[in-house]
Amino acid sequence: MSSSTPDTITLPWASDFHCHLRQGAMMELVVPLVEQGGVRTVLAMPNLTPPLTTTQMAVDYGQRLQALAPSVHFVLTLYLNPDLTPEEIGRAAAAGITAVKMYPSGVTTNSEWGVADLRAYYPTFAAMQDANMVLCLHGECPSDADKGICILNAEERFLDTLRELHAAFPRLRIVLEHATTRAAVDCVKSLGSTVGCTITAHHLVLTVDDWAGQPHHFCKPVAKFPSDRAALRDVVASGHPRFFLGSDSAPHLLSAKQGERPAAGVFTTPVLIPLLATLFEKLGCLSRLEGFVSAHGRSFYQLPQPAAGSAAITLTRAAPLKVPRAYAVDCSPADAGSQPVTVVPFMAGTELAWSIAST
């Protein structure tokens, strides 16, 4: 440690522009943990069961979330689907819904992501552009061995689609979510001011070696080569204003993570900002933390920046944070098979250098 490293850092409450808050018992566990992780603005993903496909569904979900965490600002989203006509986009914007999320599987049925299919949504994207909504992209092509596409190059193969969308809708704000590759970072940097990019905490930590044989580190997109991780680290260390936090925190029951077919997802919500502080310090870019977890994303999403003197969090290195081994979920055993009904967080059982002082 350099002697110039501070022992406390004061930050505005952070903003997480990609989070899976789930529903039912998992939602009841996770939503109160958002604030514990240092976040008070959170973009809630719409991939529930059933997915949030209409304005009314998203509004109702927002109310359920708000009841669980009155201090948190929930940024609401819709799942891109054929019912999102230009008229429905107008209703969604009027209801305060911020973004629409596009998943590859939501674009085509039993088929590859292709320009022909994407163009079917161009009227929707035009309406979103006019309504100043944001398009969030899960930027991966479906795997197709005959075309040489697998989970390792699925993101890179998607980038032409991103370029094409940006060219067709230059005023539409587009977020390439959970970037994992040097190719994605370079592509986003090369594009205009309406294209942003989220980076997760765990992709700043992991490479392919860390999820091979470690299902609690398995997520989609998968962590890739060391050179890719280096590109993610470099761009956050550079303070690039169009790169910002989207944790993609995605809790699953332990029983779903350890078994024959482990589910994809890493759960970072409860320790998110201490984890990032610890990591940024290791990377020598602690000064970039506030931009990454607050200013950049709020600017891209056109949310007000925190006013001077507004509520803040204090990170301290006086008390290391012991990450819990698991969080109990209040659901019936039938939901979880024979395993304990818990969720295991990222870095479970380890110690983080920074914690949030009580506020």
Place this chain on the structure above:
Amino acid sequence: MSSSTPDTITLPWASDFHCHLRQGAMMELVVPLVEQGGVRTVLAMPNLTPPLTTTQMAVDYGQRLQALAPSVHFVLTLYLNPDLTPEEIGRAAAAGITAVKMYPSGVTTNSEWGVADLRAYYPTFAAMQDANMVLCLHGECPSDADKGICILNAEERFLDTLRELHAAFPRLRIVLEHATTRAAVDCVKSLGSTVGCTITAHHLVLTVDDWAGQPHHFCKPVAKFPSDRAALRDVVASGHPRFFLGSDSAPHLLSAKQGERPAAGVFTTPVLIPLLATLFEKLGCLSRLEGFVSAHGRSFYQLPQPAAGSAAITLTRAAPLKVPRAYAVDCSPADAGSQPVTVVPFMAGTELAWSIAST
């Protein structure tokens, strides 16, 4: 199916030049299954606990194996280690031990695989060359993020070492084991007649997508890109005489495969030749099966080719082979935690087009 496809195929008993036969209860389960899979010559890997580091240990292990499967020819190996002096190599050769296996972790301690370390074994390799022994290589560099090395490029990064060894010991027979990449295939093809290469059954089937989130498909080296799998398929379909079967069948208890840290290994032994017949047929190269599973490897290892009229196996498509969901291991529950004490084979629960007719 083309109408020209035969309904039966007669093959010599097959040879598997890379197999983990284990010890204790697992050995007692696995060894009798070798013949069930269509194999009567099997190279037994030395990575036991403790590893087989001396001639006497390997000879004793061979006797234990032979007692369990009297009809099988066991090809014995030693684990490369500092005790394998030129004198010990002489004793090993005299005792009928065929090969020495080099693992990256057996070459250096807490360090990378490097030329400096490798050269410490040059007197051993010279003695092996003189004694006409075979050097089996686990051809991967240890991961090192600072050098950009991870499990995806660890094999390709190793190839310079292979080239260097072959140049230094041109008469030493060297096997690059369980090749998984186009780079490895191209490298072996480019080298001389003393360099062979084994390919597993499962690497002809899997890509990275198949082991991500599927621990029963997780093995080391990991399966890689579709283009890599295509290179493996192409070289076996071409009938190249220096590429042959080494299954790397590696059974683990189910409890070790499904959990927090799944073990690496795929268990193909009990269905090996029916699996390969089914696969070669799909790839349109059934005519190459005999070379791959018998002639090529026996030639490289300088074992006699089967005499005309000698014992053979008959594969038939009259009775598809239902792969068992699991095999029971006769060990105490304490060895296996709370999970059932079983081993799950590759393709468990599926049906293979070809089976071995009773002989």
